Amino acid sequence: xxxxxxxxxxxxxxxxxxxxxxxxxxxxxxxxxxxxxxxxxxxxxxxxxxxxxxxxxxxxxxxxxxxxxxxxxxxxxxxxxxxxxxxxxxxxxxxxxxxxxxxxxxxxxxxxxxxxxxxxxxxxxxxxxxxxxxxxxxxxxxxxxxxxxxxxxxxxxxxxxxxxxxxxxxxxxxxxxxxxxxxxxxxxxxxxxxxxxxxxxxxxxxxxxxxxxxxxxxxxxxxx
Numbered sequence: 001x002x003x004x005x006x007x008x009x010x011x012x013x014x015x016x017x018x019x020x021x022x023x024x025x026x027x028x029x030x031x032x033x034x035x036x037x038x039x040x041x042x043x044x045x046x047x048x049x050x051x052x053x054x055x056x057x058x059x060x061x062x063x064x065x066x067x068x069x070x071x072x073x074x075x076x077x078x079x080x081x082x083x084x085x086x087x088x089x090x091x092x093x094x095x096x097x098x099x100x101x102x103x104x105x106x107x108x109x110x111x112x113x114x115x116x117x118x119x120x121x122x123x124x125x126x127x128x129x130x131x132x133x134x135x136x137x138x139x140x141x142x143x144x145x146x147x148x149x150x151x152x153x154x155x156x157x158x159x160x161x162x163x164x165x166x167x168x169x170x171x172x173x174x175x176x177x178x179x180x181x182x183x184x185x186x187x188x189x190x191x192x193x194x195x196x197x198x199x200x201x202x203x204x205x206x207x208x209x210x211x212x213x214x215x216x217x218x219x220x221x222x223x224x
Contacts, residue, residue: 010036018093018102019045024091025111026054027135033059034135040066092117110142119144124151131157138167145173155180159188172196175210183211189217195219 011019011034012174018065026032032049033122037061042074046063049055055063095106095117107118114194119130124126127150141164155177164170165188174193186209189197200206200214 008068011035012042014105015098015102015138016044016048018098021094021106021114022109023049023054025113026052027111029054029056031109032056036062043067075169097168100126106107108133111135112137115140117199120146120149124153127151127154128157131161138164142167142169142173145170145177148179150176150179152181154180156184159184168193176200176203178205178207180205185210186213189213194218194221 014042036049046067050063102127106114107126115130115133118126121127143157158164170224171188174180175188197218201218
């Protein structure tokens with residue numbers, strides 16, 4: 001896959017730990033197909049996929065043909081699809097043990113729980129990659145845009161995504177976040193409702209420039 005090639009890692013060489021995390025919280029079953037085809041000669045990975053209750057029948061058949069054995073009953077798993085061995089180590093700890101390339105692939109292809117962990121990663125490049133995850137939702141973006149711990153580059157990337165900036169909650173979060181550069185924040189003020197602008201005029205969490213611009217806009221709307 002092009003995404004994997006650009007990241008310098010592909011599923012055929014990915015560690016078992018990485019694949020475990022990717023398949024725990026599936027949002028796209030096509031990911032299982034990709035992983036299976038890339039690991040057709042790695043029995044330990046194929047057995048891992050068989051143990052996943054979300055693995056569809058057609059992929060089980062593919063694995064059965066590759067292993068040349070009957071598909072055994074699925075291993076004992078929890079409702080969340082995790083084996084006891086996987087449950088023993090928190091997801092956060094497993095991700096922290098991974099190298100940069102693995103984290104970056106997870107950021108691009110991982111599920112919601114993985115994204116919530118990696119959006120707080122010390123590497124701004126990892127955090128920015130999370131925003132490229134095709135499964136990320138606008139609700140997640142609004143939460144990220146509200147965080148004061150994200151890098152300024154993240155706020156810039158959010159602002160530049162026109163689709164996201166059609167969401168009022170995201171726009172308000174961006175303007176209200178002190179990590180957003182004043183230039184971006186001020187340019188978005190006219191998109192806000194008057195009641196929210198009034199709140200911004202009293203906010204101590206934004207820059208003086210944004211607060212002053214909010215006051216001017218509020219006065220203009222009131223015809224003062």
